[in-house]
Amino acid sequence: MGERDKALRERAAKVIPGGLWGHMNVDGFSPDYPQFFERAEGCTLWDVDGNRYIDFMCSWGPVVLGHKHPAVEAAVDRQRALGDAMNGPAPALVDLAELLVETIPFADWALFQKNGSDATTACVTIARAGTGRRKILAARGSYHGAVPWCSPSMLGVTAEDRAHLILFDYNDIESLEAAVKSAEGDLAAIILTAFKHDYAADQAMIDPAFLARARQLCDDWDAALICDDVRAGFRIDLRGSWAPLGIQPDLSAFSKAIANGYSLAAVVGSDKFRAPASYGKVFVTGSFWYGAISMAASVATIETLRDDRVIEHTAAMGQRLRDGLAGLAGKHGLGLRQTGPTQMPMVLFDDDPKFARGTAFCNAALKAGAYFHPRHNMFLSGAHTPALVDRALEAAEVGMAAATQVGAREMAAS
């Protein structure tokens, strides 16, 4: 741990409970990882001790074009020169809503928020208001946010907060059908992440037959199919992550990559759910939900993603990383599972239940200048180039060598 990072952690420990809340606390990561960062450019990060990393977390998803993308920053400059938090929205609101409706085939309307949780919660509320029913079906282990109805932790959450939540297994039609049955005609919505991207587990694309069955069940029961596209949105397909499958949700939640790091979330929906989402119906609002800067940033982000074909680029760069890592693992005799879309890689070592090997790999790669994560899916950005991926693979080779040194005892104990 660098000296400046250590000093900041010591100060933080006094004034922030446990040093840092939530997913960015590196205690859940590895003690060698820097907690505090000084600077970011493209896909390069500098920690507070001046160490430089080629980054594969992209702020855990939001940074899709690379930090400080000129088109986004120019849009921010223009809007900032006018105004941000005014007594109503700026024209950028309408530009953005129109752009989403044009881009996402099933979308007839949009509304905006600040957090992914705001968007998933609004989807659930709109679905309940529109159907007059209560049960929400969600997949066991899927992450839909850190609010009482869906938080991965029950600490401080009451049983009643989950009274109408029914769980099923992702990609398991029978389990979904059983959940629908247990809703006993009170089905408001089925919510599904765009693909299976649970923490510390192999990723899986959504099974088209499973998604088709979910769609059919929602149609049969006149319930809402909700796509939680918070993490995957604007990374798999600009039209929404299920567009390539030809199956459309009724409501989708977006956030993370929507504005290249500026805080914004969106619910988009079909006309079927326009009425309950309307002003005077469900009440969803927030002090900063009308801010113009993040909306201007989002328009520029989505236009850049479209015009520069950034998703194809990130998929190709992710494939280059995947191929390189597979080659290195083979060379070092290590079994590696690389799952999910290449632009959102999950890299897990075989026979590594406590992630000791993954942690050793990441720690050594970190010191060699590449920032990987041992348990969470990672992210590529438009700023990753073949040369940068290749340089990261050099760091990964150091990591692989370290991973081979992890003994059976450490693997079981860590």
Add this chain to the structure above:
Amino acid sequence: MGERDKALRERAAKVIPGGLWGHMNVDGFSPDYPQFFERAEGCTLWDVDGNRYIDFMCSWGPVVLGHKHPAVEAAVDRQRALGDAMNGPAPALVDLAELLVETIPFADWALFQKNGSDATTACVTIARAGTGRRKILAARGSYHGAVPWCSPSMLGVTAEDRAHLILFDYNDIESLEAAVKSAEGDLAAIILTAFKHDYAADQAMIDPAFLARARQLCDDWDAALICDDVRAGFRIDLRGSWAPLGIQPDLSAFSKAIANGYSLAAVVGSDKFRAPASYGKVFVTGSFWYGAISMAASVATIETLRDDRVIEHTAAMGQRLRDGLAGLAGKHGLGLRQTGPTQMPMVLFDDDPKFARGTAFCNAALKAGAYFHPRHNMFLSGAHTPALVDRALEAAEVGMAAATQVGAREMAAS
């Protein structure tokens, strides 16, 4: 309605349900009010048709120093040149947490979010986790956010979302005591807005005897006293809105004015609730909760509020407005109730149950260049000067003349 505003509303009606969600929809306001804004400087707003207003809403609270305050914008420029959404926080996080702990006497720690609702919900979750109990006592009509456990609308909300919410009447000790009794030993927290600032009602400062009783009841039952300082925080007293009364909460939620318009919220707490708020305990997080720009903006905002004694200034400007409006109302023979702190004025006309008189006043004043609200509390900022308040009072005089023209029939019907 201006031509450009009208055109934007027509476009918005197609792609945003009801034209606009939430509190900034002017349907709940007056049809003559502009919906869309172009530009903001200090306490002056320009709508998209080029009309200029001296503003008394301040984006419904966030803008406390005035738009584009140079100290805040300089801090934003500096942080933006470094980075915002990185893989962990920037040093600005620690600076801000330390500044809050130094500034707010009862605060031993802080954590940060994006919405006021994030902060009030986290307070409730931390209180439940810390006490191991479930009941939350809140005042009837108080606004704590637009999420299921506290939303002012039940549409899309289930009864179970409120299963452990018990209501009492603000400033009514007997009612509070009855609520505590009905919690039957399962009391987790009492949550109170800093003062009574309910929608479309006279405001009231918190009764010190009532607050003392709430404090005592929480101590007796080992429950958390939560101050919802989202709206009032950094406007009444930099040390927290109850500091002048010498009574301290265990947890406070802040947002709105904390970063002069940049989206940020905070929970601050005493050491009694440090453990449940700690990493590994309650799980609260968000994709953008670690963003450095809003934290840098917040440090600059709080330092400016402190060094320039902005709260005293806004209170004085609010008093100047209040005195002026009282004089104008007397001159025009209108009964006016001006309640709450002068820097957060609520202005209601007597015998005006449907707000016809208030609406006529606001509409006429709007056309004369002052942006007031007929039903919601308003806000002063550091950018309001005596000359600007006096100019707004000239517009208010036009408004008063219009208010006198409202007949009994309109007052009952509108």
